[in-house]
Amino acid sequence: MPQVRVRFAPSPTGFFHIGSARTALFNWLYARHTGGVFVLRIEDTDKERNTEEFLNVIYDSLTWLGLNWDEGPKAGGGFGPYRQSERAPIYREYLAKLQAAGRTYEKDGAVYFKISGEPQVIDDAIRGRVERTEEKDFVICRSDGNPVFHFVNVVDDITMQITHVIRGEDHLSNTSKHTELFKAFGAPLPVYAHIPLILKQNGPGKMSKRDQGALVEEYQRRGFLPEALVNFLCLLGWSPKDDSEKMPIAEIIRRFDLPGINQTNARFDEKKLAHMNMTYLLEQPADRFVALARDYFQGQNVTAATAADPAYFRAVMLLSQPKIKGVEELPAYTVYFFIEDFPVDARVRDKVMAKGDPQARLRELAAALTTADFSSDTALEETIKATAAKNGLGFGDYQAVARLAVSGTNVGPGITGMFRVLGRERVLRRIERFLGAA
Ligand code: GLU
Numbered sequence: 001m002p003q004v005r006v007r008f009a010p011s012p013t014g015f016f017h018i019g020s021a022r023t024a025l026f027n028w029l030y031a032r033h034t035g036g037v038f039v040l041r042i043e044d045t046d047k048e049r050n051t052e053e054f055l056n057v058i059y060d061s062l063t064w065l066g067l068n069w070d071e072g073p074k075a076g077g078g079f080g081p082y083r084q085s086e087r088a089p090i091y092r093e094y095l096a097k098l099q100a101a102g103r104t105y106e107k108d109g110a111v112y113f114k115i116s117g118e119p120q121v122i123d124d125a126i127r128g129r130v131e132r133t134e135e136k137d138f139v140i141c142r143s144d145g146n147p148v149f150h151f152v153n154v155v156d157d158i159t160m161q162i163t164h165v166i167r168g169e170d171h172l173s174n175t176s177k178h179t180e181l182f183k184a185f186g187a188p189l190p191v192y193a194h195i196p197l198i199l200k201q202n203g204p205g206k207m208s209k210r211d212q213g214a215l216v217e218e219y220q221r222r223g224f225l226p227e228a229l230v231n232f233l234c235l236l237g238w239s240p241k242d243d244s245e246k247m248p249i250a251e252i253i254r255r256f257d258l259p260g261i262n263q264t265n266a267r268f269d270e271k272k273l274a275h276m277n278m279t280y281l282l283e284q285p286a287d288r289f290v291a292l293a294r295d296y297f298q299g300q301n302v303t304a305a306t307a308a309d310p311a312y313f314r315a316v317m318l319l320s321q322p323k324i325k326g327v328e329e330l331p332a333y334t335v336y337f338f339i340e341d342f343p344v345d346a347r348v349r350d351k352v353m354a355k356g357d358p359q360a361r362l363r364e365l366a367a368a369l370t371t372a373d374f375s376s377d378t379a380l381e382e383t384i385k386a387t388a389a390k391n392g393l394g395f396g397d398y399q400a401v402a403r404l405a406v407s408g409t410n411v412g413p414g415i416t417g418m419f420r421v422l423g424r425e426r427v428l429r430r431i432e433r434f435l436g437a438a
Contacts, residue, residue, distance in 0.1 A: 002163065003035070003037060004031060004034040004037070004164060005031075005036060005037045005162050005164075006030055006039065006163070006164045006165075007027065007039035007040070007041050007157070008023060008024040008027045008028070008039070008041070008062075008067075009043050009153065010024075010043065011043045011046065012042060012044055012054035012057070012058055014053075014054045014057060015215055016057050016058055016061035016215065017208075018198060018213070018214050018233070018236075019197075019198050019206075019207060021065060021216050021229075021233055022198065022234075022236055023166065023167055023168055023195060024067050025065070025067060025233050025234060026195060026234075026237075026238070026256075028067045028069075029252065029256040030164065030166060030257075030258065032256075033253050033254070037071060038067075038068075039069065039077070039079070039082070039160055039162070040069035040071070040075070040082060041083075041084070042058070042073060042082060042085075043084050044083055044084055044085045045146060045147065045148075059073070060217075061216040064226050065216070066226055066227070066230065071160075079159065084152050084156065087156070090155060091151070094151075094158075094185070095141060095151075097185065098184060101184065102114075103184050104140070105137075108143060109142075110139045110141060110143045111139065111140055111141035112138065113138055113140045113151070113184070115136070115137055115180050116183065116184075117135070118133070119132070120133060120134065120176035120179045120180060122175060122179060122189065123191075123192075124172075125258040126193050126194055126195065126196070126259075126261045127263060132173070133176065134177060134180055138150065140181075150174060150178060153178065154182060155185075157178075158182065158185055158187045162190050163190055164193060165190045165191070165193070167193075167194065168194070168195055169195060169197050170197070170206075171194065172194045175192060193258050193261065195261060196237050196261075196263060196266060197265045197266075198236055198237070198265070198267070199266065199268065200268060201267065201269060201270055207268050211268075213268070216229070222326065222328045223293075223295065223296040223327030225277055225281060225284070227249060227280060229273070229276075229277070230249065230252075231246060231249075231276055231280070232272065232273045234252050237262055237265075238256065238260050238261045239262070240255045240260065246276065246279055274325060275325075278326065281324070281326070282321070282322060284321070286314070286321075289317060289318070289321050290314050290318070292327055293313075293327055293330055294317075296327045296330060296331075297330070297331065300331055302338075304339050305331070305337075308337075316334050316337045317330070317334075319413045319417050323413055333412070336408055336409075340430075342408045343409075344404075344408035344409075345408060345409045348408075352400050352401050353401075355397075358401040359435060361391075361398055361401055362398075362401050362402060362435060363435065365398050365402055366432070368383050368386070368387045369419075369424065369427060372424070374424045374427075377414070377416040377420055378416075380415075380416040380420060381395075381416045384398050384399060384402075404434075405430055405431045406418065406419070406422065406427055
């Protein structure tokens, strides 16, 4: 079998949509699975809408997702140029071929392609046999001289020797035009694989770029892990036989194949994505998690955190890693580690302060903490337990008020870890301040 050559052919519109990312991913996976070549081709014939900035959105998103291309802009390759805006001579040459074969005519300045009118049958790798007959000749070159999508798309697939066209199902209805053109050029048809649509989270209809959560850059900005998004995306329309979900990319590459792609539409599920991201976050090595957190704090301009001592920042992040669902929760979750005038949850305060004599408990605990060993969670736990036991009370009676005094809330990492990371000085200073104000 000749080497598989697939392509991802986005039009730079300024958005890199989840649907585009999935199409790119399926092409990339198929290339990696088969040892083939993944080509990036930019369909930028619509000059007014395309800018360099829009191109960068595509390059950046693909790079962030880890979908490296073997041929294309920046990568080079033997079938370039890879931007349609730079391929005018090739299109002229191919237009001349059709003209020489008597398959074109001009009307009102536009060049029309004379269809054969025969039924166009494809054996789609996902949809099976699809038949459609073109009924009307169609424009391949506009009166302004610009060739149209169907024509350049097919010329490029022929000249770039694309073996498999894996693309969104919205293009299925174009395929009969494309196969008409392939045949007119005497070129063999590629294998087609039309991927089912992604439905919006709520309600009927296809997910559009205006839907919430539709843009890849949004996830990047929100500190998602690209491998979590990739894992989620591959399950939008594909599933391995045993319905595994979380899989390392090497396993996905090994198991991915076109027959495993479903015919039914996939529904976007942001909760599932958030959950996938959380499971990936949990298992990140410390260095990577801390780096990810730092990027996010920097992006959000949380200077109190980014200016903090790096070892302290790291300790705070590692304490939080098992507790959060996403990196974007970190600034609020860790606020009191970095500032002294942290918010105090009034409802929590009212509840905690209504029970017994919390001030007295806090005073006892503070006394015990002056000599406690702050380097060990176990030692701190023993200190709190011993103080409670002396007064015939439980750990919880002490931890709730201590937590309130030190963090202003009742949620957060375990109190002993929190004390250890904050350190004796901060903890005692906060308790004193709290007692003074209470
Ligand atoms: N530029 C087309 C698009 O953005 C690509 C179509 C194809 O993959 O053949 O949908």
